[in-house]
Amino acid sequence: MDLQNLRFQIERIDTLxxxxxxxxxxxxxxxxxxxxxxxxxxxxxxxxxxxxRVLKVVNSPVYGFPGRISSVSQALILLGLNVVRGMLLGVSVFEVMEKAMTGLWEHSMGCAVTARIIARRKEIKEPEEVSIAALLHDIGKVAMSLKFHDEYQKILFAAERNSLFIGESEKNFFTVSHAEAGAWIAQRWNFPKGLIEAIEYHHKPHLSRNVPLLTAIVHFSDIMIRAKGFGFAGDTFVPAVHPSVWTLLNFSDSEIREIFDEIEDALGQSENMLFKEE
Ligand SMILES: [Fe+2]
Ligand SMILES: [Fe+2]
Structure with a gap:
């Protein structure tokens, strides 16, 4: 399939x-x-x-207002329109994530929790945008797996058999990875530009020109949550953090240990709060 046709198919996952x-x-x-x-x-x-679902998510550790938001309009005021747009997508994408790949939701949610923790440490003004970028960073996997289910099963199988990163295995089949595919969807869904860029470059963070810090945090969180063994992202490897991200985030060993502990606490809390229908 040529690239244009692939892009056309991927962009239209909303019609599935x-x-x-x-x-x-x-x-x-x-x-x-x-x-x-x-x-x-x-x-x-x-x-x-x-x-x-919106209320569950806004009151979860992902957003940091635990138990304090009681209405959708209050969520809109506190988080802002763009954040709520992204969060709504995240919330409704939950179901398709589950269908696309077992464990992908946990991976994405864990990544969002981690990104928020890091964004706070770095005193980023809009930590919610960072968690949304993390929540949706692997959206391309959802599109690929839902649109090309049989092929994606082969991609997963080949990744396991040949000890490949999932992105490499995707490229062997489609010539592009979920990062590019995710950026196509993000563009088509009119995501903010920074969000598109973070999705596109979360595995090549040094190429992000407009939002290097946002992309670095998503990249780093993705690797941290893989290292924690939380959820499943398509392979079981822990990739290396890109040197540019070490430089940009400049964490000491003890800070990394603290971040790990914070993730542990946050994920423990969120287990009962997210999407377990009572
Ligand atoms: Fe990824
Ligand atoms: Fe990921």
């Missing part, structure tokens, strides 16, 4: 029958760059399942 109805509707709302805060709020409020 496996995509939940609510996500299809949601994409229409957020695809529209002019959608206002109240339109999005009304849309979420009209769906009780979506509302309860």
């Amino acid at each position: 029958p496996t995509i939940p109805k609510v996500l299809q509707k949601l994409l229409k709302v957020i695809e529209n760059p002019k959608a206002s805060m109240s339109e999005i709020g009304d849309f979420v409020a009209s769906d009780p399942v979506l509302t309860s």
Whole structure:
């Protein structure tokens, strides 16, 4: 398949029958760059399942307002429109992540928790944007696996048999990896530019020109959560942190140990809070 055709197919994952109805509707709302805060709020409020999920996520350690947000409109005010757009996608993508690859949701959520912890340490002004980028960084895997299910099973199998990183195995089949595929979708869904760039370069963080710190944090969090053995990202390796990211984040050994402990605490708390329907 040529690249153009592949891109066309990947971009249209929102038309797949496996995509939940609510996500299809949601994409229409957020695809529209002019959608206002109240339109999005009304849309979420009209769906009780979506509302309860949004409240669970905003009250989870991913966002750092544990148990304090009680309404969708309050979430919109506290987190801002762009963050809520991304978070809504994350929330509704949860189901498709589960369908796409067992363990991918845990990997993504763990990465988001880690990214938030790091963003706070680095005193980043909008830590929520960092967690969203981390939550959605592997969205390309979802698209590839849902759109080309049989091929993706082969990709996973080949990764295991030949001891390859999942991204290498994807490239062997498709010539592009989930990072490029994820950027295509992010563009098509009108994500903010920084988010598109972080998704595209999360495995090549030195190429991020506009949001190097955001991309570095996603890159680092992805590796930290793999090292923790939390969730499954398509292979069981822990890749090396890119030297440019070590330089940029400049963590000491003791800080890394502290971050590990914080992740442990946050994930322990979140286990019962996220998406376990009572
Ligand atoms: Fe990745
Ligand atoms: Fe990842």
